[in-house]
Amino acid sequence: MKMKTSIKDVSAPGDLILETEVDNPTLEVELPSKEGLVNSNEESFKCKLGRSKCLKSDEHRTTTPVIEVIDVKKSYTLGDLEVPILHDINLEVREGEFLAIMGPSGSGKSTLMNLVGFLDRPTEGTIIIKGLDINKLSDKEVARLRGLEIGFVFQTFNLIPRLTALENVELPTYANTRSGVNTHERAKELLKLVGLEDRMYHKPGELSGGQSQRVAIARALINDPAILLADEPTGNLDSKTGCEILNIFRKLNGDGRTIVMITHDPEIAGYADRIVLVKDGIIQNAE
Numbered sequence: 001m002k003m004k005t006s007i008k009d010v011s012a013p014g015d016l017i018l019e020t021e022v023d024n025p026t027l028e029v030e031l032p033s034k035e036g037l038v039n040s041n042e043e044s045f046k047c048k049l050g051r052s053k054c055l056k057s058d059e060h061r062t063t064t065p066v067i068e069v070i071d072v073k074k075s076y077t078l079g080d081l082e083v084p085i086l087h088d089i090n091l092e093v094r095e096g097e098f099l100a101i102m103g104p105s106g107s108g109k110s111t112l113m114n115l116v117g118f119l120d121r122p123t124e125g126t127i128i129i130k131g132l133d134i135n136k137l138s139d140k141e142v143a144r145l146r147g148l149e150i151g152f153v154f155q156t157f158n159l160i161p162r163l164t165a166l167e168n169v170e171l172p173t174y175a176n177t178r179s180g181v182n183t184h185e186r187a188k189e190l191l192k193l194v195g196l197e198d199r200m201y202h203k204p205g206e207l208s209g210g211q212s213q214r215v216a217i218a219r220a221l222i223n224d225p226a227i228l229l230a231d232e233p234t235g236n237l238d239s240k241t242g243c244e245i246l247n248i249f250r251k252l253n254g255d256g257r258t259i260v261m262i263t264h265d266p267e268i269a270g271y272a273d274r275i276v277l278v279k280d281g282i283i284q285n286a287e
C-alpha cells in the first residue's frame with residue numbers, strides 16, 4: 001500500500017512533555033460495536049480499545065526515523081517584540097510509531113505540529129521528513145512533500161461546506177497526487193473504510209461531528225501519506241464518538257502509518273506508544 005517517496009517520484013505540479021512508556025501495551029479489551037457505542041450511556045462510557053497491533057515503544061528503536069526535529073526554535077514577531085515560543089526542540093519519531101503530544105494550553109504543541117507538517121518554518125534548526133531536510137528544499141518541493149507525505153486532521157474538521165463528503169476527500173489531489181492512482185475511486189474506498197459509504201454525497205452540514213471527522217480522516221489519507229498529524233482530533237467530539245475516531249487511528253497505526261496526535265486527554269494519550277510532554281516551549285521528556 002505504501003509508496004516509496006522522493007521528491008522526484010511525484011507526478012503533481014505540494015509543555016510538559018514527559019515521555020511515558022505505555023504501561024500495559026498488551027492491554028486487550030473488547031472494542032465496543034458501533035451499535036453499542038450509540039446506545040451506551042455517555043456518563044458511564046469508557047473507551048476500551050485493544051492495542052495488540054501496536055508496536056511496543058522499544059520496537060521503534062529499530063525502525064527508521066520519519067520525523068527528525070533538531071535544535072528547533074520558533075519565535076513570533078509581535079510589533080517590535082520577538083516572542084520565543086519553542087526553545088531548542090529535539091524530537092525523533094520513528095516509522096510506525098504512534099506519538100501523543102500533551103501539555104498545557106499555550107505551551108507550543110500546535111506550533112510544533114505546524115512546523116513538523118511544514119505549515120510553518122522554524123526560526124532556527126532543522127526539520128527532516130523521511131530523510132529530506134526542509135531547509136534544503138524549495139517552496140514547491142516543500143509543498144509536494146507536505147501534500148504527499150503528511151495528512152492533517154484538525155479539531156474543527158476544516159471541511160468545505162459546499163462540497164460533498166466525496167469532493168472534500170478528493171480535494172487535496174487537485175494540488176498533489178501520485179501517478180497511477182484513480183483518486184475518485186480511492187476517495188470512495190477511503191469513505192467506505194471509515195464507515196461512510198452511505199454518506200458520500202452528503203455535505204458537511206448534513207453530517208454529525210463524528211462523521212465529519214471521519215471525512216477529514218479520509219481526506220488526510222487520500223495521498224497515502226506516511227505521516228498523519230492530528231491536532232486534538234477528538235476535542236470537539238463526545239467521548240463515545242472520540243473513541244470511534246481513536247479506534248480508526250489505532251487501526252491505521254496497526255497498518256504501519258506513523259501518527260502524531262496532540263491531545264489534552266490522558267486517557268486518549270494512553271493509547272499511543274509514547275507520550276511527549278511540552279511545557280513552556282520545551283520538551284520535558286523526549287529521547
Ligand SMILES: Nc1ncnc2c1ncn2[C@@H]1O[C@H](COP(=O)(O)OP(=O)(O)OP(=O)(O)O)[C@@H](O)[C@H]1O
Nearest residue numbers: 076077078085103104105106107108109110111112
Ligand atoms: N501566529 C502567531 N503569532 C503570534 N503568536 C502565536 C501565533 N501562533 C501561536 N502563537 C502563540 O504561541 C503560543 C503557543 O501556541 P500554540 O497554539 O502552539 O499552543 P498550544 O500548546 O497548541 O495551545 P492549546 O492547547 O491551547 O491549543 C501561544 O502563546 C500563542 O498565543
